[in-house]
Amino acid sequence: xxxxxxxxxxxxxxxxxxxxxxxxxxxxxxxxxxxxxxxxxxxxxxxxxxxxxxxxxxxxxxxxxxxxxxxxxxxxxxxxxxxxxxxxxxxxxxxxxxxxxxxxxxxxxxxxxxxxxxxxxxxxxxxxxxxxxxxxxxxxxxxxxxxxxxxxxxxxxxxxxxxxxxxxxxxxxxxxxxxxxxxxxxxxxxxxxxxxxxxxxxxxxxxxxxxxxxxxxxxxxxxxxxxxxxxxxxxxxxxxxxxxxxxxxxxxxxxxxxxxxxxxxxxxxxxxxxxxxxxxxxxxxxxxxxxxxxxxxxxxxxxxxxxxxxxxxxxxxxxxxxxxxxxxxxxxxxxxxxxxxxxxxxxxxxxxxxxxxxxxxxxxxxxxxxxxxxxxxxxxxxxxxxxxxxxxxxxxxxxxxxxxxxxxxxxxxxxxxxx
Amino acid sequence: xxxxxxxxxxxxxxxxxxxxxxxxxxxxxxxxxxxxxxxxxxxxxxxxxxxxxxxxxxxxxxxxxxxxxxxxxxxxxxxxxxxxxxxxxxxxxxxxxxxxxxxxxxxxxxxxxxxxxxxxxxxxxxxxxxxxxxxxxxxxxxxxxxxxxxxxxxxxxxxxxxxxxxxxxxxxxxxxxxxxxxxxxxxxxxxxxxxxxxxxxxxxxxxxxxxxxxxxxxxxxxxxxxxxxxxxxxxxxxxxxxxxxxxxxxxxxxxxxxxxxxxxxxxxxxxxxxxxxxxxxxxxxxxx
Numbered sequence: 001x002x003x004x005x006x007x008x009x010x011x012x013x014x015x016x017x018x019x020x021x022x023x024x025x026x027x028x029x030x031x032x033x034x035x036x037x038x039x040x041x042x043x044x045x046x047x048x049x050x051x052x053x054x055x056x057x058x059x060x061x062x063x064x065x066x067x068x069x070x071x072x073x074x075x076x077x078x079x080x081x082x083x084x085x086x087x088x089x090x091x092x093x094x095x096x097x098x099x100x101x102x103x104x105x106x107x108x109x110x111x112x113x114x115x116x117x118x119x120x121x122x123x124x125x126x127x128x129x130x131x132x133x134x135x136x137x138x139x140x141x142x143x144x145x146x147x148x149x150x151x152x153x154x155x156x157x158x159x160x161x162x163x164x165x166x167x168x169x170x171x172x173x174x175x176x177x178x179x180x181x182x183x184x185x186x187x188x189x190x191x192x193x194x195x196x197x198x199x200x201x202x203x204x205x206x207x208x209x210x211x212x213x214x215x216x217x218x219x220x221x222x223x224x225x226x227x228x229x230x231x232x233x234x235x236x237x238x239x240x241x242x243x244x245x246x247x248x249x250x251x252x253x254x255x256x257x258x259x260x261x262x263x264x265x266x267x268x269x270x271x272x273x274x275x276x277x278x279x280x281x282x283x284x285x286x287x288x289x290x291x292x293x294x295x296x297x298x299x300x301x302x303x304x305x306x307x308x309x310x311x312x313x314x315x316x317x318x319x320x321x322x323x324x325x326x327x328x329x330x331x332x333x334x335x336x337x338x339x340x341x342x343x344x345x346x347x348x349x350x351x352x353x354x355x356x357x358x359x360x361x362x363x364x365x366x367x368x369x370x371x372x373x374x375x376x377x378x379x380x381x382x383x384x385x386x387x388x389x390x391x392x393x394x395x396x397x398x399x400x401x402x403x404x405x406x407x408x409x410x411x412x413x414x415x416x417x418x419x
Numbered sequence: 420x421x422x423x424x425x426x427x428x429x430x431x432x433x434x435x436x437x438x439x440x441x442x443x444x445x446x447x448x449x450x451x452x453x454x455x456x457x458x459x460x461x462x463x464x465x466x467x468x469x470x471x472x473x474x475x476x477x478x479x480x481x482x483x484x485x486x487x488x489x490x491x492x493x494x495x496x497x498x499x500x501x502x503x504x505x506x507x508x509x510x511x512x513x514x515x516x517x518x519x520x521x522x523x524x525x526x527x528x529x530x531x532x533x534x535x536x537x538x539x540x541x542x543x544x545x546x547x548x549x550x551x552x553x554x555x556x557x558x559x560x561x562x563x564x565x566x567x568x569x570x571x572x573x574x575x576x577x578x579x580x581x582x583x584x585x586x587x588x589x590x591x592x593x594x595x596x597x598x599x600x601x602x603x604x605x606x607x608x609x610x611x612x613x614x615x616x617x618x619x620x621x622x623x624x625x626x627x628x629x630x631x632x633x634x635x636x637x638x639x640x641x642x643x644x645x646x647x648x649x650x651x652x653x654x655x656x657x658x659x660x661x662x663x664x665x666x667x668x669x670x671x672x673x674x675x676x677x678x679x680x681x682x683x684x685x686x687x688x689x690x691x692x693x694x695x696x697x698x699x700x701x702x703x704x705x706x707x
Contacts, residue, residue, distance in 0.1 A: 008432075016705065029615075093704075097543035100438055100701040107432040120541045123463055125470045134463055137456035138542055166470075 007072040012104035079236035110189030119179030124168035157181035288314040326373040361413035460552035514636035528606025588666035604688035611699040655681035
């Protein structure tokens with residue numbers, strides 16, 4: 001099978017100046033010109049640091065992207081993932097020719113269209129019809145192409161009745177639908193899509209993603225940037241994982257996403273306190289350890305909504321008492337998903353352990369933290385500990401064509417029949 | 420996706436996105452592909468101007484009429500500045516119509532990057548399309564205004580017989596073309612220079628206003644005497660305005676050498692303009 005490379009990025013880097021543009025840039029510009037005039041290297045290209053937004057850097061310049069190399073074959077659907085600030089948007093801007101790289105080059109074969117936003121160039125005073133033509137032309141369509149697609153676009157957006165009304169009188173939903181309608185009917189060989197799917201209601205999202213898989217199945221190349229791992233997984237065969245301006249991983253989507261989640265999501269699935277003096281606790285209870293044991297098929301797997309999870313705590317009891325443990329499963333936002341309690345037992349001093357089993361298909365995809373109460377005589381809290389463990393549950397590969405966030409605090413699998 | 424076994428550099432690529440750029444690359448193929456976009460921008464400019472007005476495009480005509488009447492009152496009746504043998508109203512009408520086209524084009528093209536940053540930041544199309552569309556929509560407006568002048572002019576030629584045009588009138592589209600090219604070049608140079616340092620923007624509005632007084636808009640070159648005449652002569656617009664009026668009125672200064680001077684300046688500015696514009700358009704979005 002011969003594969004044709006349609007996009008080839010060679011050593012592309014992008015340098016951005018931090019802080020206020022305009023103060024001191026003239027002197028920098030002059031120095032730069034002077035260096036270039038003498039045939040020397042640009043003095044400011046050397047000093048840029050890796051783009052890590054959490055740290056304050058010494059230099060005024062930062063590399064948003066550094067030495068990126070990749071190739072995309074014809075007909076590929078490729079997802080670009082990474083945290084905010086990893087360089088996703090910069091890469092998109094370069095690919096869509098909004099700006100150009102500081103060094104390196106990208107070579108492209110075929111027509112390329114970018115959807116960084118829907119409705120670019122829409123003019124509120126113009127009618128729906130006029131805006132379809134204007135927006136289509138901005139996106140690179142010729143008048144003939146737009147005329148050919150016109151009815152389809154209007155139909156897709158569902159605005160026949162208002163087509164000769166200025167778009168400033170449209171509802172925001174109609175506006176977005178019309179804007180996406182134009183974009184969805186572009187027919188470039190390479191389509192670059194930013195997270196425009198975040199707009200609109202669930203039904204419309206479904207329509208958009210459906211349209212995109214449609215485009216993909218017609219052998220066109222799609223480059224898709226999103227935070228929505230589910231959508232990336234369902235649409236893209238392969239993925240690029242960007243981290244601080246570098247490519248951290250590239251390959252089959254599933255592998256890249258797992259790698260991304262395991263590296264970027266700060267899970268605390270195990271806690272251990274070896275020194276009794278520094279371990280959390282008091283004269284009643286002293287913690288020894290806590291861990292989450294997901295029952296996974298392989299080590300590289302991640303906790304999904306289908307995974308069975310065991311949560312185990314080890315502690316030392318110092319005073320004999322009737323004890324029960326109360327566990328709160330909270331979201332980082334502070335919402336309590338559930339609170340469960342062990343039965344109360346008369347326990348002797350010494351090491352004890354307690355395990356909670358959470359079956360798969362109960363939790364929704366989210367991040368969870370655990371809070372524990374040690375309760376004496378079923379009435380007095382003798383010790384409480386918050387955020388002892390944190391873990392993330394991710395969505396599983398879904399069938400169907402809607403990939404939005406599943407609503408609800410929990411996601412139980414219940415018998416639900418339809419005859 | 421990465422398949423290193425087949426990646427030969429001998430392949431032809433349609434687009435190369437690089438850091439540098441050819442200074443004198445006109446991208447004519449690409450411009451041709453986007454010709455419909457140019458027309459859509461023109462249409463948008465024309466339509467949106469008179470949306471929700473009762474008189475609509477008639478406003479295009481009222482504007483130069485009022486300006487000319489004002490000039491007639493101030494410069495002709497009060498200040499008594501002579502307009503030669505040409506009837507003052509005709510002189511002012513053609514002056515303001517030409518001048519408005521020049522000044523409007525310059526004002527709007529000199530803000531190309533700053534005004535359209537939001538669109539330019541989201542989608543690629545040849546940036547030059549936008550200032551070009553302003554030239555064309557300005558031309559539409561100019562032609563509407565110019566037809567008003569033609570009506571008044573026909574009255575003076577055939578009914579009052581106050582002026583006698585000559586055959587040089589057929590050359591006037593050329594002078595018009597050079598004039599608007601000059602304005603366009605100034606505009607794209609200024610917009611390219613102001614993406615990073617906005618200082619220049621403040622001078623433009625003022626500078627354009629001032630330039631009108633060293634252009635034969637309210638006073639013919641033949642009535643300018645003394646030291647200030649050199650400013651008129653050095654202004655590349657002067658010979659163009661004079662040649663334009665020479666054709667229509669049979670009066671004015673038709674000077675081939677000064678016309679050549681204006682054309683030369685325009686060509687130099689055109690080359691400079693395209694060079695700086697090409698250079699700036701690739702990365703202005705980072706600094707605008």
